[in-house]
Amino acid sequence: MSVESVWLGPMRRPMRLIMLSSTVATGLIALWLILGRLFFGTGIGLKEFLSPADTPSVLLAMIVGAIALLSASIYLSDTCGVVESKSDGFFDVVSLVCSRLAMIATVTVVLVMFYEVVSRYLFGKPTLWANELSLWIAGFVFLLAGLYAMQQRSHIRIYIIYDMMPRWLRKLSDVLSLLLIGSFAFLTVWGGFNESRDKFFRWETFGTAWDPPIPATIKPAILIIVVLVALQALSNLIADWNKEPEHHSAANDIDASEIEAIRKIVKD
């Protein structure tokens, strides 16, 4: 099946290869670690993942896992979903890769919670890490989803007056909006930079049983992603500058192709 490549072009096949091999490798290492813990008493658990430098096998697992995650996000971002608007801004690639990362993360959250519920309820052995892990992952999902929503132009706006404006006034509003989004990003960084930097360098942890470094990672991530969102807004403005104006309504939320897909299911 040949699918139109969005941006990778000839790199598509190698990327697929990297994704598959690193995913398999991650799976094998994970299996080895789990079996080692269960049958050989290596004592390597999720706790060790928080300080990977101490255990070589954990460090290896994390490096290979990161490669798998990144290559999968890059590879998956190369196909445009039917319900997705096309990408044409200079910054879209970054947002698309991030969105795929967030999608994989969402599935991971579901699986982590499912594991937790099963092990607590069926086996009476609640995990120590599931809550914090899902909280940690979800923090990134929330942030990255906002970046993606910006790229897809799906942030909530009120179009009643905007749609009545003449073209030049709309463009003026768009520029003004962009400036304000930019200044919001700037001010957020202005107010929060020291705190984020300190927490990151102190590697501040959450203070719970498993103790993941949630403040140390999420705090800086907020500032970085707010800036990325502002960049994406700039990219949108440039990409949409000469586009025909469209009329907006709540019907824009529902994609025609999506309705077609639902219709097909409902018909048969």
Add this chain to the structure above:
Amino acid sequence: MDIGSISLILLLALFVLLAMGMPLGFASGTLACAVLAMKFGPDLLFRDFGRGPLAVVGQAVYRQMTNYVLISVPLFIFMAALLERSGIAKAMYASLNVWLSRTRGGIAIVTSIMAVIMAAMSGIIGGEVVLLGLIALPQMLRLGYNQNLAIGTICASGSLGTMIPPSIVLIFFGLITETSIKSLFTAAFLPGFMLASFFLIYIIIRTQLRPEEAPLPEPDPNDPQPLEKSILFGAFTTIMIMGATALLLLRALIFTAIGAYVVAEDTDPIALGMVAALPYLIGILVAGALLLRFVIGPDRVRLAWQMGKGLVAPIIVIGVVLGSIYGGITGITEAAAMGVVAVFVISLVRGEMTFEVLRDSLIRTMKATGTIIWVTVGAAALAAAYTLVGGPTFVANLIVGAELPTMGVILVMMLIFLVMGMFMDWVGIVLLIMPVFMPIVMALPIEELGFVGGIDPKYVAIWFGVVFTMNMQVSFLSPPFGPAAFYLKSVAPPYISLTDIFRGFMPFIGIQLLALLVLLMWPSLVSVFL
């Protein structure tokens, strides 16, 4: 600058920014910074890079990012997206329709019931209206139903997702006002069903008075007679009860196996999960089996199963989500995750799950999550900044100083909700208005709330949340921008115009306002199950 002028400028600036089409979340985020600048002056803000009052913004964002309950939002959206692309709704329609095909107004009744079941499964509104519009609207129009009745039924019932738990609107209300979400769900149950039954009563009365608005389909010679149908329905109910009992039995056995049956001093015994309950559970199973085998007969049982099996999947999904919450197994967030898994497995079993479906659902989830969460982020920043400069106290004093009667204040709030609801999404209203309104409501004299029966002070916040969702019901239908109309328009035949759709809504908006009135007059309605 004093708080009065800051509030006024804030209000005006918000209008201007929204009018020029700035994304809501970023508009409120920017205004949060502006409020701080007005209060502290630029020299204090910009004296040192990296710290100062502006740190409030980043901290407000961080609080939302590490909010465990908020994780349920993407998960519920994910679940709804998967549901839309599965054939579960279609199968459910077929099953419900079999039982009610000979009743006057049957399809409209089926639509309403189906909407309630779908609302109990997910609680996201747009998809429900689209699905009902695709499944039920063509059937009703083909049979010659009155167009207004058909449209109104679909959209009004399709909006019930906000009231019937799990509801994403209530989740947000609970987060903003720090009210127990589980209590909100419990409290909204009765008013939600009250509204749904108002719809049903209206449909039945209207179609009885004017039978020409809801013609009956041609009788199918293979269709069982009414009496036979009742027996079949009894058989199906018995199967369902036996299924539920078998699950409880399994649960009790698991508890026994893992030793959770040991009664601790400070915990209640698990309902129906104790060893003592085993004989009863087994007894019900045996009685059911005997009834099916000797009284009803295997042939009828098979037929009943064929007719009703479309209802099994929705019941399982509801059981997993609401059962997890109310069975004390999990919190809201994990229940949403369990719901995702349940819908995924059911689609997989039905052979409808593909990689494309999964990817499209995830794309939709990400878009909707980013949209909702970033409005939350912006509004949280604005609320934090506004609280820091003393805004809520100022507004509360303003309202209290106006010396309106208690119910007058509530009515003014209702009016504001209804008018805002015409133009704005519920997310914006709950995030921007609630932090201001809630302290006012809590400060009102409790004994003057409602006319029939008072309300317990600890339930006031919950009552107001339910009242708010009832308002949002109206906002889904109210012209000129009621989202339900646009959702239906996108799937309705082209000759049905937006004006036609809004005309069909009118009686249903009346019913919603009636339900709202009942809830205002009789606040203790929400605390029946609490």
